[in-house]
Amino acid sequence: YREHELDPATRNEVNALIKSNYNGYHFVDPEGEALYNSTILIYFLRYFVQYREFPKRLIDLNLKVDLAWVRRLTASNPQLTAAFVEQLTFYNHIRYDEVLLVEKFDVSQFFNPSFFPISFFYLGMLTKEDDFNLRLPNLNLRQIFVEYFNELHQIDVSTRYAELMQTFVNNPNLECLFAGYWAHYISQLPEAIFQQVNENFYRTTFFELCSRYLSRWFTWNVERSYPQGKSDLEFVGKYHEKFAGLRWVIEFKYISNSKLHTEKINIERFVLPVEDSEQIEGYAQGLRQEYPEARVALFVIYCFGNQGFRVFAL
Template identity: 55%
Template sequence: MERRVPYGIMNYAELVMENGYFIDKTPFIARLERVKNPVFLRPRRFGKSLLCSMLAYYYDLKKAYRFDELFGHTWIGKNPTQNHNQYIVLKFDFSVIAVSDDLNDTEYAFNRHCTGRILESWYSYPDYMQSAPGFAPDEKASTALSLWLGYLQKTGAPQVYVIIDEYDNFVNQYITSHQDHLYEEITSGDSFLRTFFKVLKEGRQTGAVANVFITGVLPIAIDDLTSSYNIASFLTLDPSFEHMLGFTQAEVSELVDTIYQDFYIDQVTRGEVNDLIKNQYDGYHFVNPDSEAVYNPTMLMFFLRQLSENKTIPADLFDLNMRTDLTWIRRLTGGNEENTRELVFQLTTDESIPFNRKALVSQFNMHEFFEPAFYPVSLFYLGLLTRKDEFDLKVPNLSMKEIAVEYFNEVFHIDPGQERYKEMMQGFIRKPDLSRLFSDYWRLYVSQLPEAIFSQVNENFYRTTFFELCSRYLSTWFVWNVKRSYPKGRTDLEFVGKFNEKFAGLRWIIEFKYFSNTEWAGMKTSLEEFTVREEDTLQIRGYAEGLRHEYPEADIRLFVIYCIVNQGFSVFEVTG
């Protein structure tokens, strides 16, 4: 049976039965058994739902007959714990709960989902439900859960393993829609949500519930629910679980090796693909900035599925569903347009963003979420920033840089539309000319920027926005490297012709230099008279030595671009 790259699969059994490529994370199942009531947070589309599905199949007693089929090829299949297939599994997915301006309607949707899952146990576990109390499908979830758990305990039924996926999904919608009063009502007092978690806590105390595993994105709702569910163990920042989701470099290398062999992809292309996936999808440090980074698994599988099917690099390198809605950032800054612009500009311009180490905690409440000191930490949980060191956060990879520039264009009303840049990009494809391309970027893009911005821009801003504009329109033919390492340093930007397109073999190294008005005035020259500096020539030639060693057949060209605030620019090609 031909193997499949499992993009978008959230059901573990489906992945196995369709012979999907699989990175074995099952050793973490044994580790999780040592943790009571774990809560594990990661950004959207980072593999949380597949993990929940895997746990459900592992612990569900009615799936015992499939244990070898589903887990025989895994570490846990060869080293099973005593608890495998020992429980009644009750699995919820709070992302499917519809929210409404009327909390009664939201409560109704919550009850229908949760009570519906409980009622399914009559069909899934009939041997234990012969005299179970009946209730309507829209019975209060807390009431149904309490009656059901009480019945199971009294009749000596197996314990229940509870899984809640995306615990904060529906309540977060009240935050982004500025309905704070509804959020506070749903997470305080004797609300239906707090009462539901109180029943879960009681189930753990009585022993009816063996464990509760919870996933989500943000820590604010779980903090606001603390008094009703103060038994959680937060694993989000636990170094023992940093690599439970996301793929390490060793895991990715083995996976790509296998895909190249199975689909007979030309090994000559491997170096280019390795660079691309590392630039686009790697770089996440959730706990220890000195530990090994992880790849976003969903973005990587999106790419590998297309690579395996077409044996070429796709034009679109990540699914647009990965984009965190800008409403989150606007909500984060209190809807203040000036604060929103400042935060988005910082994401686009700065190599790193300072953060308060004490603010990076496993839980904080909604009011703290909107404090400026927590802005970087909130973006960390949303996946736009990751750990750089003990003092700073950073944008993890090129995919997130592109998203940051999209935000920038949106909040500063910069037109990225095709009609504006069509002639510019078509001209470059007909005859690649970097000087002309950058001149058009300056004329069509930079000219739209508000005057006030230029007192804060730097070379990173010009490099990032130029890269994003090019990637928007030229990604059919090119990929880009940013800060690629060589023995003599790291390049600012590289154009790389895709191996399957007309510019295959082309590699341009571009070094950006920026001068403030004061620096430029001190040089006592003009743009017309200015020439490339010797130290910059030596620097970029040093990078080229490393590149030629790796790709001796490549068509390598070297460029230095000088940007002087908004006064102008100069592009120089360097020989050698």
């Protein structure tokens, strides 16, 4: 910062951004210090130093992990491919056998479905979560797997969202934005998917869709740590764009179709539980201490299977 005479007021925001997008790799000890992907981090730093602002896209498309690698490894069995991608999209982790991780292996194993977690670990797409699970290390890899999920299920993310996103940029309204996501994205999903989805699925796919269209103005945090816990999703206005200082903290909750019907929940009359308000207020307390000048807004989004949703603004 001193060498390039960068504004020190941006330091915390820059640190948070590079940590969520380029950090998170644990190759030996999952409890040790996480490593950065140096190649794409250098791309970001070069741009930031030269232009004094964040790039619109946080990865150089020439450096982005190609989906062709995913296709090439998993193409032998489409059903197993879908199960592998859905596991990571829904839960962001997958079981692995540590013996396979350290033993020698041949090329034929690399393309074996039971070896997928190990193959993707060696490709730098998965990292250690603990002694039993591998996970996607950062937001960039989460986006890649959601892209592949969309491709597998033939979900259109390109041709029906421009008006929705432009309306949001002109008049930011989270409920309208989420309603558009629900109407155009969720409506395309096959019915069988809703036997597996959870709040992580809604959070991740909503984030990925927004990042396609709103990256000029926003960055995002997923599972950002505070003394009171981890927030689900945050919209962060880029300090050099029109939404500078804006920070939206969003908590996702999920109620399955079966629970919705068993407990006869009326979506329109559903009342936000007090503990949900207290939970997100705890995150906001930590956020305001860290960024006292930020314009903080809090939201809780309840997703009721594929039957509907509610957005509660606190």
